[in-house]
Amino acid sequence: MRNAEFDREQVLRGAMAAFMHKGYTKTSMQDLTQATGLHPGSIYCAFTNKRGLLIAAIEQYQQDRNLQFNHLFASGNNVLANLKSYLDGIVVECLSCDSGQACLLTKALNEIAEQDDEIQGIINQNLQSWQRALSEQFEAAQQYKKFEGERNSEQRAHYLMMGIYGLRTFAHTHPQAETLQQLADQLFIEVCR
Amino acid sequence: MRNAEFDREQVLRGAMAAFMHKGYTKTSMQDLTQATGLHPGSIYCAFTNKRGLLIAAIEQYQQDRNLQFNHLFASGNNVLANLKSYLDGIVVECLSCDSGQACLLTKALNEIAEQDDEIQGIINQNLQSWQRALSEQFEAAQQYKKFEGERNSEQRAHYLMMGIYGLRTFAHTHPQAETLQQLADQLFIEVCR
DNA sequence: CTCATTCTTGAATGTACGTTCAAGATATTA
DNA sequence: TAATATCTTGAACGTACATTCAAGAATGAG
Incomplete structure (x- = not known):
């Protein structure tokens, strides 16, 4: 009855950047809320976990890389x-x-x-x-x-x-x-x- | 008036192993007390910090590697x-x-x-x-x-x-x-x- | 043997973190 | 417009962590 407001790809690219910069363990949820623009609740609703967010970010990363690779x-x-x-x-x-x-x-x-x-x-x-x-x-x-x-x-x-x-x-x-x-x-x- | 009881090299090799296994961030002080056989207080007394212990462990690592390298x-x-x-x-x-x-x-x-x-x-x-x-x-x-x-x-x-x-x-x-x-x-x- | 010094012990402390949840906001349906 | 379903918000929670510290144990000097 209502669609999510955030752009999933944009969120995942933000998370990607945060994870790449600090590493998984050292990236705090606070870092991630800042990097994604999402509040904790939204992250947990959409990705279950900090871990789930990493997995989704990896997926997005792979997709981006594939596109780039195939293009080249x-x-x-x-x-x-x-x-x-x-x-x-x-x-x-x-x-x-x-x-x-x-x-x-x-x-x-x-x-x-x-x-x-x-x-x-x-x-x-x-x-x-x-x-x-x-x-x-x-x-x-x-x-x-x-x-x-x-x-x-x-x-x-x-x-x-x-x-x-x-x-x-x-x-x-x-x-x-x-x-x-x-x-x-x-x-x-x-x-x- | 009293010498430390632990063997510094042995302690550092234990810490080395722990850091290599789990990485710095994910290695907890509890892991380190187990890996070194030292209690928290002793670690802080001897190495100031978890970070100080890493630095000391790196030093020991380098020394060990050098020896091994030169021997070969x-x-x-x-x-x-x-x-x-x-x-x-x-x-x-x-x-x-x-x-x-x-x-x-x-x-x-x-x-x-x-x-x-x-x-x-x-x-x-x-x-x-x-x-x-x-x-x-x-x-x-x-x-x-x-x-x-x-x-x-x-x-x-x-x-x-x-x-x-x-x-x-x-x-x-x-x-x-x-x-x-x-x-x-x-x-x-x-x-x- | 006694004292002084240093080392050891490990429970206590404060903090920072991942996670939850109930209240509020917004959009879609009828 | 009213009802309903979904999403958003962010303060609150419990936990796990790095760190501290005061009491206790052990050593060496006199």
């Missing part, structure tokens, strides 16, 4: 150039560390790992789907370039993910454009070898 | 073989994830980053010294093998650190020996190219 790789050809752009984008993201622009998935993974099986499972699923998407790109890339190495697409995806995880952590201690860019370039060369 | 690389020759062993050791460590065997430095870095400047600084210093140690090994390695690539030792150290960070995170979602070992092998090949 939409152009049928030039797969490797797209991959390079993708990596460069991550470097830029690491540098714009105004408010701890980490990946929500890995941030939550590092914090919750081995504590909350359900969330762990959700994150794993999302990272798996990311891995699959990367694998597909490497598969497609083979039509444009014959790789020297004898690794399959999944192994390349694994290596790239490892590199991106590492790049993000490394950026915390070395937030310099040239250093990060050089690492990303090297990573790109290596993963396409 | 003590043999004057065979630098590259040592490096390989070092990486293999990390893989093993990632797999023995009984109780979240992460690196305390990166764990704290991911959790505290941009929140506590002093701790951030301490971690940065420790990671810098690790980087220097790795650089030195690559420098020494040049006497045994001429690298193809035109990267300097510092750049190789950077890349290796990125890889190790990434490997540790990757292990959370793929705790399988062959997958991790393959990534470590690939990383070793790449960093020595």
